[in-house]
Structures are given as C-alpha cells and as structure tokens.
Amino acid sequence: MKKLKVGEMFAGVGGFRLGLENTENRMFEITWANQWEPSRRVQHAYDCYTHNFKTGIHSNQDITQVTNHELASTNVDMIVGGFPCQDYSVARSLSGELGIQGKKGVLFWEIARYIQNVAPKYILLENVDRLLKSPASQRGRDFAVMLSTLNELGYDIEWRVINAADYGNAQKRRRVFIFGYRKENHYAQSITKKSAEDIVFKEGFFAKAFPVTDEVYKDRIGTVTLSHDIVEISDNFSYTFHPSGFMRNGEIYTVHTVPQYEKPVTLGEILEEAVDDQYYLSDEKVEKFKYLRGAKKIERITKDGHKYTFSEGGMSETDALDSPARTMLTSESSINRSTHLIKDSKGYRTLTPVEAERLNGFPDNWTDTMAGKMRFFCMGNALVVPLITRMGNEIENIEMQYPDETTQLNLF
C-alpha cells in the first residue's frame, strides 16, 4: 500500500507520530519531524523523540530558522502539529499593499509557510479550544485569520472540539482539531456535493471518526462568510465559533454538536498498583493542597490601589477515582490547584509519571529518558494519542476511497 509521508511540526515527545503509527493500515510514514524547546540547553522532548523513533529526519532547530528549501525538500503528503494559541493579528506591511505581516514569533505562520512550501494533501492541527474565542477583546478573530489563511492556501477545513473523555479516554482534555484537504482533491470534490450540515453531522471527517447526535446544543448554530482581505478580518472580525464547523471558500457553517458519548476509562483504572514512597505527601503538603482546592475569598489590591475580592469555588478534596481525570497541565509536578491529588490506602499522593503517560494513552515509560518533573511537563503539552489513531484511521479510509492524485505542487 502506498505510504503517506508526514511532516510533524512541534513534535514534542511524538504524540501525533505514535497515534498515526498505530492505525489499522499502517499507512503513515513520518519522514520529517521538528521539535525545539525555546531557551533550554537540554532538549528533553527532542531527546525522548529520537530515543523512541529511529527513522526519518529529526530536526532540533527553531522552526523559524528552518529554511524554505529544507521544508520543500521534505515533500510530505500531510503536515501535522500541535501549536500554541498566540496573537494571530496581521497588519499590512509597509513594503506594499499586497504584503501582510503577522506578529513575529507567532508559530501559526510557520505552519502556513510549511504548507506553502509543500502543498500537502492533508493537514491535521491541534490547539487549545480557547483558540476559537481568542482574543477576548475580539472573539474569534484569531481563528478567522487562521481559517482565512488556510482558505487562501487552497484548503477546505473541518474543525471539532473534542473532549477525549467523551470518546472513551481517561482524561477530560478538550482540544480543537483542525483537518484540511486540498480543494482540488477528489475527496474534496465529493464531500462538498453534500450540505455543510451533512458534513458536520454525518458525512465529514470528524463525524465519521467521532460520531455526534442529531441534536444542536442550545440552538447554537450559525453561518458566516470571511472577507478575502485578511487585514480587514484582523481589524474587524468578531464572531462566536461553535465547537464544530466546516469551511469552503470562506463560507463557514458552525454548530455546537453533542457527542455520542462512549464509556470513559476512569482515573482509578489507570493507577499503578505499587507506588513509590516519593509520590506520597507529607501532612504539611496535604494541608497545602487542601487549602488550594478549597473555596476561598481573598481581599486583594491592584497596583493602582483598587481593592477587590478574589474568590474561587471549592473542588473535591481529592480527585474522584470513578470518573476520568481532569486536564493535565504542564505544571502537574508542582503543588497547585490543578495538580491531581490521589487518596489511596497508603495516603495522599500525586500522580506518577507512568500514570501521566497513561492519561494521554502513551505506553508506560515513554518519557523515562528525562527526570520526573520534565516528564510531567511533556505530558502536559502532549495530546491524547488514541484520538490521533482514530483520525489516522479515517484518513486511511479517505485515501482508500480516493487513492487519487498526489497534489504536491511546488509553489516556489
């Protein structure tokens, strides 16, 4: 079977690769991966990646420094990557009416540059769900800039916010996934004969991989058309995108869908049996956790002397073992309100690195190339691997149905 060559951006410890390498037909071959942790001498994630994956080119360079020539020479069929939510505003560049300029250091532009250089058949991206609403002062602007850019680059786009726990996983981790395919592909031609509604609810990429009910949550449904002028979007666009959507030629349909829930794995089910003493907490630390997790009202004073009351509600004293875990953050190794607190027969403890890996569906000890703190950090950054396998399986279905053209056009 013909392989699909994949370029993995912001590869971290390889969640996308691991997921894609577990698909039914083993169609994906990750031939180029880039991972660079800014301002760190030791490259923990990259070292872990190269330890676990032996084939392909592994690049440990700031992506902004990777040349167009190197990107083009990867010649991949698909680009994947999980990238930060940043400020995607653009301005007209001083050099002329046609040029536009995004903010420096914004990594989405690196994805756009890679797409421009290889014109892959497919793109699959991941981000925090906040992307759909950012920035707070102009809701939806950043996502609209992104959609508009991908539209101009020649892609139809589907997106969906997926909570991993809704589809059988052990963690409530809500992320937006963005799938794009070239407009001239046979798949695109065929899918867009269907209505946007059919695509989102039944026939599209996400509907097939992550089925939803026929229901529209709280009547949240809408359409919007993007201007062709990206600066106009950046300056004026504001709209509330819903968790599911489809875009073709700047015409957007978006709706709040309801998952066909699958029984999740619980936190209790992924816990290790014999846990080392180092993960158990002293009474003092337990008290600190209790305080952090408790309800509180605190008087605070702003820099300019304004008094206000900071308040937050209480959380359960420890994490429930009979439901999926909460979202794991990069701060999981610190004493923090968001850090998981487990109570078992030996006492109170935090998660172990292996449990953190299990919550994301990584094999045990995937990250044991690095010290404990970094293992939690990398898992806080990573994605829930089985979700990617499901998406990979669906891409394989598309490929088998439309084993068409290679669409690699060299745009430079």
Ligand SMILES: C[S@@+](CC[C@H](N)C(=O)[O-])C[C@H]1O[C@@H](n2cnc3c(N)ncnc32)[C@H](O)[C@@H]1O
């Ligand atoms: C959200 S994480 C992606 C995690 C990955 N999907 C995984 O499963 O581990 C983003 C990654 O981008 C990397 N990164 C940040 N800035 C970068 C840059 N300028 N060039 C290359 N990689 C960068 C970070 O080190 C981090 O590992």
